[in-house]
Amino acid sequence: MQQRRQFLQKMGLLAGAFSANSLFEQAHAAEWEAAQKRVASIAPELTAADEDYWSVIQQGYTVNPNLINLNNGGVSPSPRIVQEAVERFNKLSNEGPSYYMWRILDQGREPLRYKLATLAGCSPEEIAINRNATEALNTVIFGLDLKAGDEVIGTKQDYPNMIQAWRQRALREGIVYTQINFDFPIENDEAIVAAFEKAITPQTKILHLTHIINWIGQILPVKKIAQMAHKRGIEVIVDGAHSFGLLDFAIPDLECDYFGTSLHKFLSAPIGSGMLWIKKEKIEKIWPLVCNDKPRGNDIRKFETLGTRSFPIEQGIGEALNFHNAIGAKRKEERIRYLKNYWAGKAREIPGVKIHTSFKPAYACAICGVSVEGMTPAQLDQALFNTYKIHTVGIVWENISCVRVTPHVYTKPSDLDKLVFALEEIARKKM
Known part of the structure; x- marks a missing residue:
C-alpha cells in the first residue's frame, strides 16, 4: 500500500502545472477565488490601490522580512509554489535522472510552450524556451546572415550584453554597429522614432530596440519604430527582458521580427529561465546559437538543443504562469x-x-x-x-x-x- 501511495503521488506530480492538481490550485485556488470575485468588476487602475486584495498576493512570496528588496529589475524572487515545483522536480530527477528527465519531464515542454504562447499572444510554433534574455537575443544576433558593411543601429542605453554581442560581430566580421544616444526621460514618441529614422543609412539592415530601458525604466514606442523600419525594409529585434510579464501586451502587436526575454524578472519564474520569439516566416533563416541537425529548418525547437539543462526550472515556469494569470496581466x-x-x-x-x-x-x-x-x-x-x-x-x-x-x-x-x-x-x- 505504501508503494502504491507513493506511485500515485508521483503520478500526480508528473501532471505538473497544467493540470487541475497544480501546486497553484492546491495552495491558492480557494483564497484567490474569493479575492478575485471581489475585484472582478473593478477597473485594474482602481484595484491597483486595493491593499486587501494585494495582501492576498503578497502572502504567496517568501521574501526576507529583514530586507526590503527593491532591485526586482535585476531578478525577482519566485512565489513559494514556484520554488516548491522546482524542488519537487529536482528531487524526482535525482531518483533516476536519465529516465525522469528525458522520458518524463522533457514531455512537459510542449504544454509549457503552449502556455507561454497564450500569454505572448502568438503561435506556440514561434516560442523557444531557454535560459535568459541574453541567450535568446544572442541567438538572433549571431544567427542573422549579415556581411561586412551591413549596419545595425542600437542605442548607448541598451543592455551591455547586447552591445557586446554586436561589437563582437563588428570586430570579427566587419559589420557596422552604430549607437544613437538618448537623454531620458523622453515623453514624445515622434522624437524617439525620428532619432532612429535619422540614423538610418542605405546599409542599415537591423534596428535593435530595448522595450524598457533597464537603467531607468523608459518605455520605447516599439511598434511605431518597427513600422517606420519595415517601410524601409529593415528588420527589428526587441529586447523585452523587462517588459514581458510586466506590461500587458501581445508580442506580435509590437510588429517586431524577433523578441527575447528573461522569465525570472516580472513573471517571477525560476531563476535562469528565458524565452525567444521569432516570427514564423523568419525562423528558417536564423542559425541556432548551439548546433542542431537542421540549422536551416523552420522548426522553432532547433533553438532548444542546449544539451543537458535544468528540467525542474523549465517546469517551474508553469507554476509562475499560473500565479501570473490568476492575478491578470493588466x-x-x-x-x-x-x-x-x-x-x-x-x-x-x-x-x-x-x-x-x-x-x-x-x-x-x-x-x-x-x-x-x-x-x-x-x-x-x-x-x-x-x-x-x-x-x-x-x-x-x-x-x-x-x-x-x-x-x-x-x-x-x-x-x-x-x-x-x-x-x-x-x-x-x-x-
Missing part, C-alpha cells in the same frame, strides 16, 4: 505602476532629490531612477542598505547616473514609505 501592470508612482511621487517633493523617470503610463511602469544631490549612486545605494536595509542598485552608465528602484507585486506600500523616509533623511543630511 491588473498586475497597474499595481506595479501604482507602487512606482506611490514612492516616486512623494520622493520628488523632497529637496535635493531628483527622479529620473517619467510619471506618464506610456513611458514608465516599474523601474525608476532616483538621485540625491551631492551623492554618487554608489554612496546612495550604500546608505540605503547600511542604515535602512533597503536593497537597490547604483547605476552609472553613459549619461545615466542614479539609483534604480524597482518594486514588485509583493512590495508593500509601508516598505516604500520607509524608502521615502530614508531618502528624506539622507537628503537632509547632505544639505
Whole structure:
C-alpha cells in the first residue's frame, strides 16, 4: 500500500502545472477565488490601490522580512509554489535522472510552450524556451546572415550584453554597429522614432530596440519604430527582458521580427529561465546559437538543443504562469505602476532629490531612477542598505547616473514609505 501511495503521488506530480492538481490550485485556488470575485468588476487602475486584495498576493512570496528588496529589475524572487515545483522536480530527477528527465519531464515542454504562447499572444510554433534574455537575443544576433558593411543601429542605453554581442560581430566580421544616444526621460514618441529614422543609412539592415530601458525604466514606442523600419525594409529585434510579464501586451502587436526575454524578472519564474520569439516566416533563416541537425529548418525547437539543462526550472515556469494569470496581466501592470508612482511621487517633493523617470503610463511602469544631490549612486545605494536595509542598485552608465528602484507585486506600500523616509533623511543630511 505504501508503494502504491507513493506511485500515485508521483503520478500526480508528473501532471505538473497544467493540470487541475497544480501546486497553484492546491495552495491558492480557494483564497484567490474569493479575492478575485471581489475585484472582478473593478477597473485594474482602481484595484491597483486595493491593499486587501494585494495582501492576498503578497502572502504567496517568501521574501526576507529583514530586507526590503527593491532591485526586482535585476531578478525577482519566485512565489513559494514556484520554488516548491522546482524542488519537487529536482528531487524526482535525482531518483533516476536519465529516465525522469528525458522520458518524463522533457514531455512537459510542449504544454509549457503552449502556455507561454497564450500569454505572448502568438503561435506556440514561434516560442523557444531557454535560459535568459541574453541567450535568446544572442541567438538572433549571431544567427542573422549579415556581411561586412551591413549596419545595425542600437542605442548607448541598451543592455551591455547586447552591445557586446554586436561589437563582437563588428570586430570579427566587419559589420557596422552604430549607437544613437538618448537623454531620458523622453515623453514624445515622434522624437524617439525620428532619432532612429535619422540614423538610418542605405546599409542599415537591423534596428535593435530595448522595450524598457533597464537603467531607468523608459518605455520605447516599439511598434511605431518597427513600422517606420519595415517601410524601409529593415528588420527589428526587441529586447523585452523587462517588459514581458510586466506590461500587458501581445508580442506580435509590437510588429517586431524577433523578441527575447528573461522569465525570472516580472513573471517571477525560476531563476535562469528565458524565452525567444521569432516570427514564423523568419525562423528558417536564423542559425541556432548551439548546433542542431537542421540549422536551416523552420522548426522553432532547433533553438532548444542546449544539451543537458535544468528540467525542474523549465517546469517551474508553469507554476509562475499560473500565479501570473490568476492575478491578470493588466491588473498586475497597474499595481506595479501604482507602487512606482506611490514612492516616486512623494520622493520628488523632497529637496535635493531628483527622479529620473517619467510619471506618464506610456513611458514608465516599474523601474525608476532616483538621485540625491551631492551623492554618487554608489554612496546612495550604500546608505540605503547600511542604515535602512533597503536593497537597490547604483547605476552609472553613459549619461545615466542614479539609483534604480524597482518594486514588485509583493512590495508593500509601508516598505516604500520607509524608502521615502530614508531618502528624506539622507537628503537632509547632505544639505
